[in-house]
Amino acid sequence: MKLEAITWQRMAERLAGHLDAPSAEGGPWRRVGIDGAPAADTGVLAGELADALRQRGRSALVVAAGGFLRPASLRFEFGREDVDAYLGGWYDTGALWREVFAPTDPGGSGRVLPDLWDPVTDRATRSPYTQLPTGGVLIVHGPLLLGHWFPFDLSVHISLSAGALARRTPPSDHWTLPAFARYARETDPASTADALVRADDPRHPAWTGIRAR
Template identity: 55%
Template sequence: MHFRPIAPVALAETLADDLAERRPSGYLSVAIDGPPPARPDRLAASLVDPLRARGRAALAVATSGFLRPASVRFERGRTDPDAFYESWFDLPALVREVLDPLPTGRVLPDLWDPVTDRATRSTYVELPPRGVLLLHGPLLLGAGLAVDYSVHLLMTPAALKRRTDAADRWTLPAYERYAAEVGPADWADVVVRSDDPDHPAISMIGAGRS
């Protein structure tokens, strides 16, 4: 896999160019997959204005807004990496409330507040025709989510460990398992090396796929 260095602003512009041409008459769903230190949230946010400038309204939705209740997440303890990998995120709700209704333009931006451990009661958001959904978070690929385009933010194990907060390092085995079992770099349309998110490098190996 060949990577070329690219500035964060140029990365957003490059991805926006590619995304703007896809499904020109319909809605587009994009998965931006990566652990928190790779900053998938920041990349998603950086795409909103460039896409709007290209005539495609965009909405960033975080998977952290679709967590399962604490009683499910912490059933095997608060620091179980297998539970984090298998059961923290409510993917059926994400499909039901975001991906399935996307063709109508009406999606729910979040469902569950992990702080209060209650439903957020957020209202639905209307995306105009040709809108782009930017779904961002960890462990997104290989989970059966039907998205039109995917970006994987790749980090080496050493960089991920170095940049992960000490309190969250219990999640590292989940990312090792994800890399071994899923191989997200093989699924993605675009892979971005993100050992240092301020100095990324891009490989658009699959970006020509329909």
Template identity: 55%
Template sequence: MGVRPISAEGLAEELADRVAGWPREAWVRVVVDGAPAAGPGELADRLAGPLRVRGREVLRVSADDFLRPASLRLEFGRTDPDVFYDEWLDTGALLREVLEPLGPGRSGRVLPALWDSGADRAYRVPYRTLPPGGVLLLDGTLLLGRGLPVELAVHVWLSRGALERRTPAEERWRLPAYERYEREVRPQEAADVVVRADHPDRLAIRAVNG
């Protein structure tokens, strides 16, 4: 399927239709990946409503709540793009507490948030049990290529120019990490669905798989 234009509302409806097609006896794990400037969290939030309309219980989780403590994350400085790429996300905790419990034959018991990186302390939130047929909406950056078990991977893509323009000055040190991600992971090929978002009011969609 080629690239075609789509509205933000139409995108959410189309993705919700695709997710709702999964069997109701199984959980559906959806990752919405992209640089913060691309707004993956906003897309995940927008998708929640249409899924609930379709009778699916939804659990929203952000990978930003599964970062390593500052003592580990910032051990080699606050602005090292390679450390940001390789070390910031606590992939093991995300697997253990969120993704693996929603695998076949598992408990469905998920911890929605682990670490408050702003306060640098653990969240005190209870576990939630997502019933079979429920949908996990996980947003974050640099998530593909890590072997995360998901049923649907959506990548919100920005061209290099748009990414540079829309990344705040205080975060521009991360740009080499996003370039490395494009080069090593090729998220436009790794994702099931690619959303091109250079112009937020004129999105385009490309289904890579399915």
């Protein structure tokens, strides 16, 4: 696999340029998924892409998957370190479909809920809906995004080697490492995504570019 050294800013500009092309689905909004473990810090590329799009005169809304965690009573039903629960039960995918993706389907309202649940307070955020104008881009980022058939027009997976993932994951969260190993094995996001980024050293990312499908 050939990888090209690139900066995050330049990568965002390339992604923004790709999104200038008309959607194959013909919908009024484009949807981008930036997938990666928390240690991959997917919010950095999401923010850079939003900036690049706005410089092109396009609206962009960044939604973190972490704002759609389930309540603690559901996440920790089988214990605080259950790998199966983390893979299949921590994130409220139904709410993401209902509040984020359905409004940006063709014929949707464009009214997106940017977050639903605050895991610190374990309460609903009560955030207001955001109206994404026609032609705007929805950017969803966070872990485990590519195993749910979310309708992304463009997907990026930020990959870390096992060693880098372990180094950059806090020791208290090392119990999640087997979950990401399973995700890589069962979902194969490195092949599924439209673009693969290797970011063992976040100062020097490299990527495949946007691959033809």
